[in-house]
Amino acid sequence: MASGVKAIRGMNDILPEESYFWEYFEQTARQWLAAYGYRNIRTPIVEQTDLFIRSIGEVTDIVEKEMYTFIDHLNNDSLTLRPEGTASCARAAIEHNLLYAGPQKLYYAGPMFRHERPQKGRYRQFHQVGVEALGYAGPDIDAELIVMCVRLWKLLGISNLRLEISTLGNTESRTLHRSRLLKYFERHRDKLDEDSLRRLYTNPLRILDSKNPGMQQIIENAPRLIDDLDSESWSHFESLQRILRERGINYDINLRLVRGLDYYNRTVFEWVTDKLGAQGTVCAGGRYDGLVEQMGGKSTPACGFAMGVERLLSLMQECGKKIHQPDPDIYIVYQGDEQVVDYAWKCAEFLRDEGFDVILHCGGGSFKSQMKKADSSGAVYALIIGNDEFRAQEVTIKPLRELIEQVSLKLSKVAEIINKKDLY
Known part of the structure; x- marks a missing residue:
């Protein structure tokens, strides 16, 4: 660029x-x-x-x-x-x-x-x-x-x-202090930098905020506001x-x-x-x-x-604080005709209604390529939908972060099973 x-x-x-x-x-x-x-x-x-x-x-x-x-x-x-x-x-x-x-x-x-x-x-x-x-x-x-x-x-x-x-x-104490500051800085005019000279008659209190190392000694010895409080x-x-x-x-x-x-x-x-x-x-x-x-x-x-x-x-x-974007709960992979696609969309919305963060695969591809994307997404579970799942009105759940075998079940049972983390 x-x-x-x-x-x-x-x-x-x-x-x-x-x-x-x-x-x-x-x-x-x-x-x-x-x-x-x-x-x-x-x-x-x-x-x-x-x-x-x-x-x-x-x-x-x-x-x-x-x-x-x-x-x-x-x-x-x-x-x-x-x-x-x-x-x-x-x-x-x-x-x-x-x-x-x-x-x-x-x-x-x-x-x-x-x-x-x-x-x-x-x-x-x-x-x-x-x-x-x-x-x-x-x-x-x-x-x-x-x-x-x-x-x-x-x-x-x-x-x-x-x-x-x-x-x-x-206001009154600052006015009195301003007058004392003005007289003080006028006596040390030759030691003021350009910014301080510019502020001398408009806002001498701002000279006290100077970060110029060469000004620190004159600022340290200036009249204190607390004495005019x-x-x-x-x-x-x-x-x-x-x-x-x-x-x-x-x-x-x-x-x-x-x-x-x-x-x-x-x-x-x-x-x-x-x-x-x-x-x-x-x-x-x-x-x-x-x-x-x-x-x-x-x-x-x-x-x-x-x-x-x-x-x-x-x-x-x-201070060591670490915050990470939470991974999605479920990644849905699917393959089949229009009825399968429509079923996958309905499953995704149902699970979101149940409170899960769900990624519905987009862009097509084989089950193998989709599973690679599911794994790289960080999702905890892959939810697999093909022609067999559609005909049975089920889904197949495959854990991606645990050594547990996948299982097929009705969609209505998914939330209960995942919340229990028990696939058997």
């Missing part, structure tokens, strides 16, 4: 050999979310660009560098492939008046898009599962989000994840820690933890690992009490998190 059409770099196919691993994760996640009372919401992949500029923040890497934005030439609208799920979820809650019915526990799952340099754990089309708890103000819901994650890690067989938490305070945010943070301690959940306080989106306030947290190289964050979230009002809705406390599915699947494999 050197000159053929290929997938876009960083947007990957998920092949059948991999997809069952995804299906296992998705099924586990749905059951886990239902256990905590979260309901599914599905929002469009494409939104108005202004939604993300207003919610994420104009001076962020996502908006400045990473969004897939284009002009819809039919009506000249600026549209963007969604880079994250919270803004769309909040927009939908406002547009459809969901919050008038009271607090909402919502979850979403699906692809997101960011134009980044593709590498392991970081793709241009990636998948997230996220939850949004809208209308909950107390630290108890913040703690429940973290407790939820602990349960999921156990269900998925993931170990060695470390929880980091912090608080960003309220308001009393209510401090009380909220202490209550969160108390609940986590009572639940036996270990955590580290990371005072330099800065989320990459502007809408966060108070609680922020990340689950990180050292097993995935540079892409160590597998789940991140926090509180965003002002977002819904900022987007035109009523004042609504809110918090949530999002987890990267590709990173979690990689981590599951790193």
Whole structure:
């Protein structure tokens, strides 16, 4: 396919050999979310660009560098492939008046898009599962989000994840901190890199998130937000820690933890690992009490998190989790006239009604060639139908994985016999 059409770099196919691993994760996640009372919401992949500029923040890497934005030439609208799920979820809650019915526990799952340099754990089309708890103000819901994650890690067989938490305070404390940061970085302007200089007067808090090794010393000595924290945010943070301690959940306080989106306030947290190289964050979230009002809705406390599915699947494999596509129960081989063919189809549908996974051979061929395909399919049993079986209105069952002789019997007895695994 050197000159053929290929997938876009960083947007990957998920092949059948991999997809069952995804299906296992998705099924586990749905059951886990239902256990905590979260309901599914599905929002469009494409939104108005202004939604993300207003919610994420104009001076962020996502908006400045990473969004897939284009002009819809039919009506000249600026549209963007969604880079994250919270803004769309909040927009939908406002547009459809969901919050008038009271607090909402919502979850979403699906692809997101960011134009980044593709590498392991970081793709241009990636998948997230996220939850949004809208209308909950107390630290108890913040703690429940973290407790939820602990349960999921156990269900998925993931170990060695470390929880980091912090608080960003309220708008007033961040404004005070911003002023102190600005003065500090101005005094060290000659040590700032290009990105930091660009953010100096627009969003100096984002300088703290720089991954440039040459910036780490100046960042380490910068004023700390916790020193400017308001009393209510401090009380909220202490209550969160108390609940986590009572639940036996270990955590580290990371005072330099800065989320990459502007809408966060108070609680922020990340689950990180050292097993995935540079892409160590597998789940991140926090509180965003002002977002819904900022987007035109009523004042609504809110918090949530999002987890990267590709990173979690990689981590599951790193931890030794093995998931295999189950083999079919029965492979039907048949040969004969149209009446035999029709009988084979009826047998296949009958057995599927009984709850079996059945492959009905297609493409013709001798009994010998069909049996080879039955064996290679992984099926536990071959069900053989020829002229003799049709005349007797029976089928012949041949075990493919056990040293047991084949036996002929009425179709109505197949389910009973196979479930008992007794052919005599």
